[in-house]
Amino acid sequence: MLKLNDPSLLKSQCYVDGAWIGAGIDAVDNPATGEVLAKVPRFGADETTLAVEAASRAFKPWAKKSAKERSLILRKWFDLIMANQEDIAQIMTAEQGKPLAEARGEVAYAASFVEFYAEEAKRIYGETIPSPFPNSRIIVQKQPVGVCAAITPWNFPAAMITRKCAPGLAAGCTFVVKPAPDTPLTALALVELAERAGFPAGVLNLVTGDAVAIGKVMTTHPAVRFVGFTGSTPVGKLLMQQAASTVKKVGLELGGNAPFIVFDDADLDAAVQGAIIAKYRNMGQTCVCTNRLFVQDGIHDEFVAKFAGEVARMKVGNGVEIGVVQGPLINERAVEKVERHVADAVANGAKVVVGGHRHALGRTFFEPTVLSGVTTRMLVTNEETFGPVAPVYRFTTEDEVVQMANDTPFGLAAYFYSKDLGRAFRVAEELEYGMVGINSAILGTEVAPFGGVKESGLGREGSLHGMDEFVEIKYMLVGGLGV
Numbered sequence: 001m002l003k004l005n006d007p008s009l010l011k012s013q014c015y016v017d018g019a020w021i022g023a024g025i026d027a028v029d030n031p032a033t034g035e036v037l038a039k040v041p042r043f044g045a046d047e048t049t050l051a052v053e054a055a056s057r058a059f060k061p062w063a064k065k066s067a068k069e070r071s072l073i074l075r076k077w078f079d080l081i082m083a084n085q086e087d088i089a090q091i092m093t094a095e096q097g098k099p100l101a102e103a104r105g106e107v108a109y110a111a112s113f114v115e116f117y118a119e120e121a122k123r124i125y126g127e128t129i130p131s132p133f134p135n136s137r138i139i140v141q142k143q144p145v146g147v148c149a150a151i152t153p154w155n156f157p158a159a160m161i162t163r164k165c166a167p168g169l170a171a172g173c174t175f176v177v178k179p180a181p182d183t184p185l186t187a188l189a190l191v192e193l194a195e196r197a198g199f200p201a202g203v204l205n206l207v208t209g210d211a212v213a214i215g216k217v218m219t220t221h222p223a224v225r226f227v228g229f230t231g232s233t234p235v236g237k238l239l240m241q242q243a244a245s246t247v248k249k250v251g252l253e254l255g256g257n258a259p260f261i262v263f264d265d266a267d268l269d270a271a272v273q274g275a276i277i278a279k280y281r282n283m284g285q286t287c288v289c290t291n292r293l294f295v296q297d298g299i300h301d302e303f304v305a306k307f308a309g310e311v312a313r314m315k316v317g318n319g320v321e322i323g324v325v326q327g328p329l330i331n332e333r334a335v336e337k338v339e340r341h342v343a344d345a346v347a348n349g350a351k352v353v354v355g356g357h358r359h360a361l362g363r364t365f366f367e368p369t370v371l372s373g374v375t376t377r378m379l380v381t382n383e384e385t386f387g388p389v390a391p392v393y394r395f396t397t398e399d400e401v402v403q404m405a406n407d408t409p410f411g412l413a414a415y416f417y418s419k420d421l422g423r424a425f426r427v428a429e430e431l432e433y434g435m436v437g438i439n440s441a442i443l444g445t446e447v448a449p450f451g452g453v454k455e456s457g458l459g460r461e462g463s464l465h466g467m468d469e470f471v472e473i474k475y476m477l478v479g480g481l482g483v
């Protein structure tokens with residue numbers, strides 16, 4: 001059972017127009033134990049329409065508040081999230097599976113977006129442009145887009161919500177959020193803290209339930225002006241199509257197929273540590289986790305031996321246990337996908353260096369795995385595995401590896417290790433990705449623009465640029481001034 005300092009953070013109702021509503025129907029379970037943690041409502045089109053209407057009524061008064069007033073409420077939300085960091089982390093590990101240390105880190109990461117955009121709320125500046133017409137002025141003003149919808153995944157149950165909502169709320173938008181069915185409890189705890197922080201009724205609403213029905217309302221209701229989604233590319237494409245019917249803005253953070261390249265001249269130990277982080281964070285279940293490791297001939301065997309040695313030492317178990325660095329995968333479907341990818345690679349000639357099977361703990365646990373001798377004919381090359389499997393490819397030249405790295409419809413994150421400064425700029429500029437880690441395996445921070453190119457998505461989250469999605473630019477030409 002979950003033991004929280006503040007048990008009232010564990011909610012099992014949805015939040016619409018400032019009220020907690022709905023009966024608990026859909027079970028949320030702990031992927032490590034199978035224990036049912038709570039049941040949440042199964043809402044559909046009708047309740048989502050009510051939530052959109054509430055957000056629509058709340059929009060004008062919220063947008064008319066001064067930037068400083070909105071900023072202060074966001075700041076209070078940040079303070080409350082950090083004051084309850086431990087409870088939210090416990091809820092997150094229980095429903096999502098990531099080790100407690102990672103969950104605490106995600107809560108702080110989630111809060112950082114709220115803090116950052118509380119500050120940015122006061123800096124949504126306009127422009128004045130020298131007018132080509134006599135006696136006139138040109139003024140450009142930024143205004144909030146209106147009601148926004150956010151559909152979020154289970155792998156980052158807190159950060160994907162705040163990374164979308166904080167800039168929008170700061171700009172004066174209102175929200176309807178649909179969290180993933182595996183992880184609604186973290187989201188509900190955040191909303192409970194938002195209520196305590198003082199967001200007026202209707203400004204932030206959350207519904208759980210039938211994804212297709214909820215998504216349909218979010219993408220077709222004329223009052224919704226922006227739809228933000230993080231998840232798989234096929235669902236992102238569907239939402240984009242649906243949103244076209246009323247020409248909504250869309251922000252999409254979709255799948256990745258991140259390359260991690262180690263050149264002969266790399267710092268070997270740093271590259272091994274980087275590969276561990278880039279591959280096994282959240283059990284390989286992040287869109288920026290590396291899906292393909294390319295290692296140059298001269299350093300290949302040494303890298304594989306050191307890397308596999310580290311991976312073999314990883315402790316697997318329930319994320320609340322001390323020393324555990326690899327928890328369960330989100331569900332058995334995810335384990336089956338990982339098994340399919342490993343079996344396909346082995347059938348086509350790859351060698352299992354370490355791992356390769358379901359873990360002795362059973363059900364949702366999979367052994368952290370390293371495969372060598374991987375070729376581009378295998379499933380792991382073309383599909384996001386989203387699990388703890390590191391396929392290692394051998395390469396010879398820089399041109400060859402850049403071509404292999406770019407040979408995918410995806411373009412979210414890429415990483416490479418090299419001490420050659422010329423190569424660093426050359427390769428970074430050639431990689432067709434929205435984000436590139438150079439001798440670094442961590443990219444996410446509230447101060448930098450997170451997002452992809454090609455089929456990995458549209459728009460950016462975080463940083464100054466993350467605000468662009470939530471504002472419309474209005475140009476005013478003021479004539480007849482006589483000056």
Ligand SMILES: NC(=O)C1=CN([C@@H]2O[C@H](COP(=O)(O)OP(=O)(O)OC[C@H]3O[C@@H](n4cnc5c(N)ncnc54)[C@H](OP(=O)(O)O)[C@@H]3O)[C@@H](O)[C@H]2O)C=CC1
Nearest residue numbers: 152153179180181211212215231232235254255287384386
């Ligand atoms: N970019 C990323 O961070 C993520 C990528 N993925 C990738 O996707 C694969 C599958 O994972 P999965 O969880 O099924 O991802 P999905 O894209 O199916 O789910 C993400 C979110 O979208 C919702 N959703 C699904 N279909 C619709 C719809 N028609 N309308 C509105 N919302 C919808 C889901 O709700 P519901 O579950 O109720 O359908 C969930 O909240 C993973 O293996 C991974 O490769 C997954 C998660 C995050």
Ligand SMILES: O=C(O)CCCC(=O)O
Nearest residue numbers: 155156230286287288444
């Ligand atoms: O997997 C995702 O969609 C979010 C990545 C988390 C991050 O590093 O910001």
